[in-house]
Amino acid sequence: MKHSCREKSLLVNRFGKIILIWVVFTAALVISACAETVVAPFAGETVAAGAAAPAAEADKPLVSSYAPALLYFGPVPADAPLEERQTPTVFAKQWPKQFPSIPITNSILYTWVVAVVIIIVVRLGTRKMKEVPSGVQNFIEALVGGLRDMCEGMLEPKVARWVFPLAATYFIFIATSNLMGLLPGVGSIGWGEPVKSVMPFAIKHAEAPLFRPPTADANMTVAMAAIFFVMSLWWALKYNGPWGLVKHIFGVKGGFKGLVVIPLSLIFLFVGCVEILSICVRPVALAMRLYGNIYGGESVLAIMLTNSPLGIAALPFYFLEIMVALVQALVFTLLSIVFISLFCSHPDEDGAEHGH
Secondary structure (H helix, E strand, C coil): CCCCHHHHHHHHHHHHHHHHHHHHHHHHHHHCCEEEEEECCCCCCCCCCCCCHHHHHHHHHCCCCCEEEEHHHHHCCCCCCCCCCCCCEECCCCCCCCCCEEEEHHHHHHHHHHHHHHHHHHHHHCCCCCCCCCCHHHHHHHHHHHHHHHCCCCHHHHHHHHHHHHHHHHHHHHHHHHCCCCCCCCCCEEEECCCCCCCCCCCCCCEEEEECCCHHHHHHHHHHHHHHHHHHHHHHHCCCCCCCCHHHCCCCCCCCCCCCHHHHHHHHHHHHHHHHHHHHHHHHHHHHHHHHHHHHHHHHHHHHHHHHHHHHHHHHHHHHHHHHHHHHHHHHHHHHHHHHHHHHHCCCHHHHHHHH
């Protein structure tokens, strides 16, 4: 089906607004979820000062899994890590005591940078729409059209209309975050142990980088998986209804009738319990798969850049990470669509259609 220039303009402009809304919502969830555990030594543990320093230095990773706060809206919390006690604050005196302070971490900061880049690109491509697209408009229309066709090919038409904005936003946001995470300076410019060098402000490595890829922070991937989990349950209820969803999970499938349904009910009750466990595991799998791949790739690049002359050994891994960045965005999006399709389908009707 061919779309007019005006229809394409409305579709892409609406898509840009959806991108903005979901990125801001995800960033808000990241702020609320930003609470990493700080492991402190046991009170009875005593180590000689001379031996503890080298051991601590050796155990310190090149890429930390902890996202430090660069700024606090409100006073610095009393339980903040020691390295964050001197973090700059905004509205510290005016902040209500009953509200917790809001930390702005390096991954949150880079999330906003990624969001701004996406909005600018979408705006440039949709500012002057043409009947025959070219340049940025052509790229955006091809991307949006491809993602829409993917959703429509895997879901029913009405379900595809529900899911497309979220699925497309996930792919574009994750792919952009992963690719921008490979830019020089991301993860390597920040605060760390100073070293003597001809370059000013030289450090051994950035222990607290200024920018960090959002998808290399578990808070971000968990936030996106939480949004997927909530929306998938909402769409499942909207598609099946409350009782229909229960039947979809625990009901006897295959069109069986008669007394054979009684023993099968017990079997499918057990299968339904397993399905409930599977539903709960899905967001965890989505979050940890994306986080593990991006954080692991970032760590490999940091090790290769640090331990090889001029960082030459990192070059093949860098090109590999470009492929991984796009593949992981596609995997997250495809799995989200597949998991939703398992909720929003009628296997009995499908079986009957195949039977005819």
